[in-house]
Amino acid sequence: MAIDAVIPFKPKNPKTRLSCVMEQEEREAFARAMLSDVIAAAQAGGCSPLLLCTAPYDRPDARILLDPDGLNESLNRLLATSKSPVLIIMADLPLADGAAVSRLVSTAADMAVVPGRGGGTNAIFLREPSRFRVNYYGASFLKHMQIAMDAGLSVDVVDSFRLHTDVDEKEDLVEVLIHGRGEARRCLESLGFTLSIEGGRVGVKRGAHK
Numbered sequence: 401m402a403i404d405a406v407i408p409f410k411p412k413n414p415k416t417r418l419s420c421v422m423e424q425e426e427r428e429a430f431a432r433a434m435l436s437d438v439i440a441a442a443q444a445g446g447c448s449p450l451l452l453c454t455a456p457y458d459r460p461d462a463r464i465l466l467d468p469d470g471l472n473e474s475l476n477r478l479l480a481t482s483k484s485p486v487l488i489i490m491a492d493l494p495l496a497d498g499a500a501v502s503r504l505v506s507t508a509a510d511m512a513v514v515p516g517r518g519g520g521t522n523a524i525f526l527r528e529p530s531r532f533r534v535n536y537y538g539a540s541f542l543k544h545m546q547i548a549m550d551a552g553l554s555v556d557v558v559d560s561f562r563l564h565t566d567v568d569e570k571e572d573l574v575e576v577l578i579h580g581r582g583e584a585r586r587c588l589e590s591l592g593f594t595l596s597i598e599g600g601r602v603g604v605k606r607g608a609h610k
């Protein structure tokens with residue numbers, strides 16, 4: 401049976417750190433586009449997507465679990481009662497692909513984890529979910545390593561550029577324009593984003609919308 405890929409998703413007013421370059425509706429469209437790329441990667445990696453949504457949201461390619469609670473509370477409730485292996489993968493990883501997901505869920509360890517940029521945690525595979533609890537926000541990668549150690553779980557820290565690249569801030573859009581192959585890249589292009597080089601550093605700029 402396919403492993404559940406639990407994808408936490410906040411459809412309303414997401415990605416507020418991108419407010420400097422996108423209006424709310426645009427952030428919502430971009431978040432949906434990134435989610436599409438993550439769903440496609442989860443499926444290509446042999447997993448069955450299960451969206452953990454804060455508000456009603458429907459799509460044909462994933463099952464939906466509605467839980468308006470915070471990220472940690474809702475995930476920990478789900479983990480506590482899960483009897484089979486689970487992958488938790490964030491919805492803001494638009495470079496994710498099937499090979500990276502497959503590598504994660506085929507670990508020989510009790511748990512596999514991919515750190516995110518800036519101290520976060522982008523993906524966690526748990527062979528026995530009820531032995532673990534999540535503690536996202538802040539330096540969550542370090543917190544998750546400690547929780548695993550306290551629970552006596554063996555951990556495989558997976559080195560994956562495609563799963564490490566989460567998109568939180570304007571600077572992160574560079575990676576999507578360069579390495580993206582799916583909906584998120586197309587969404588940015590349709591919003592008029594292009595690469596720019598200022599002072600020798602690659603950034604993004606926004607022109608006219610398509």
Ligand SMILES: Nc1nc2c(ncn2[C@@H]2O[C@H](COP(=O)(O)OP(=O)(O)OP(=O)(O)O)[C@@H](O)[C@H]2O)c(=O)[nH]1
Pocket residue numbers: 407408409410411413414415416417418452453454467468469470471474490491492568
């Ligand atoms: N189920 C659930 N998912 C959440 C919640 N908050 C964020 N998420 C999801 O968790 C993942 C990581 O969240 P963040 O990077 O903080 O995204 P965000 O809250 O949309 O972005 P910012 O407003 O910029 O902090 C994304 O997949 C979000 O859609 C929540 O309260 N509940």
Ligand SMILES: C[C@H](OP(=O)(O)O)C(=O)O
Pocket residue numbers: 516517518519520521522535536537538539540541566568
């Ligand atoms: C949820 C949080 O995401 P970030 O804000 O680090 O992208 C984390 O990974 O702990």
